[in-house]
Amino acid sequence: AQSVAQPEDQVNVAEGNPLTVKCTYSVSGNPYLFWYVQYPNRGLQFLLKYITGDNLVKGSYGFEAEFNKSQTSFHLKKPSALVSDSALYFCAVRGNDYKLSFGAGTTVTVRA
Amino acid sequence: DAGVIQSPRHEVTEMGQEVTLRCKPISGHNSLFWYRQTMMRGLELLIYFNNNVPIDDSGMPEDRFSAKMPNASFSTLKIQPSEPRDSAVYFCASSGQGWTHTDTQYFGPGTRLTVL
Numbered sequence: 001a002q003s004v005a006q007p008e009d010q011v012n013v014a015e016g017n018p019l020t021v022k023c024t025y026s027v028s029g030n031p032y033l034f035w036y037v038q039y040p041n042r043g044l045q046f047l048l049k050y051i052t053g054d055n056l057v058k059g060s061y062g063f064e065a066e067f068n069k070s071q072t073s074f075h076l077k078k079p080s081a082l083v084s085d086s087a088l089y090f091c092a093v094r095g096n097d098y099k100l101s102f103g104a105g106t107t108v109t110v111r112a
Numbered sequence: 113d114a115g116v117i118q119s120p121r122h123e124v125t126e127m128g129q130e131v132t133l134r135c136k137p138i139s140g141h142n143s144l145f146w147y148r149q150t151m152m153r154g155l156e157l158l159i160y161f162n163n164n165v166p167i168d169d170s171g172m173p174e175d176r177f178s179a180k181m182p183n184a185s186f187s188t189l190k191i192q193p194s195e196p197r198d199s200a201v202y203f204c205a206s207s208g209q210g211w212t213h214t215d216t217q218y219f220g221p222g223t224r225l226t227v228l
Contacts (some may be wrong), residue, residue, distance in 0.1 A: 030215055034216070042221055042222075043116070043203055043218040043219035043221045043222050044205075044217060046216050046217075049214070049216060051214045052142070054227040055207075085146050085166075090155070098143070098160060098162075098167075098168075099157060099160075099168075100157070100217060102154060103154075104154050105154065107143070
């Protein structure tokens with residue numbers, strides 16, 4: 001079985017400060033990891049994914065994520081947060097089949 | 113590209129009524145997924161189609177739920193009869209090839225269903 005844990009329900013940061021959203025995973029075989037963002041009353045938007053290769057993955061809107069195999073983590077980061085980054089963020093993992101397992105989500109609030 | 117299209121965006125119905133949700137996947141994608149999102153259970157996969165064929169419907173809650181994909185550009189999720197506990201946001205997603213572990217799923221805007 002595969003699973004994702006997002007240990008923080010909420011993350012609050014000031015605009016201009018670094019933003020980190022944490023994610024750990026459990027999966028059999030090689031992990032394929034994804035981050036999505038959901039704005040109010042909208043669908044999930046793909047941000048980035050890790051398949052193989054460089055552990056630092058760069059994605060949309062200035063976000064990046066670091067894959068750490070020993071810690072089974074895939075934390076999402078942004079060096080300087082914007083108020084418009086306030087949204088719900090989901091981490092997801094896929095193992096050896098087609099199923100994508102999502103975490104419970106982390107609500108990010110960036111204050112001006 | 114228009115992305116994944118879902119209709120209606122909002123649906124309010126009364127208990128016992130039939131509800132049909134619609135989805136048009138991204139052109140050229142051959143895998144389609146239906147998800148349900150609730151506060152209590154988060155995102156749940158209901159059913160997965162590959163090349164219009166249902167591959168896994170183990171997530172469908174019960175017999176009241178059914179899904180079809182008559183062609184590569186259209187899918188429906190039907191609830192009959194609907195119950196208040198079916199109230200949720202239903203998402204459709206598509207990807208190029210569901211079998212490929214690296215493939216990205218792209219989500220539609222969702223249908224917010226309220227059953228009174």
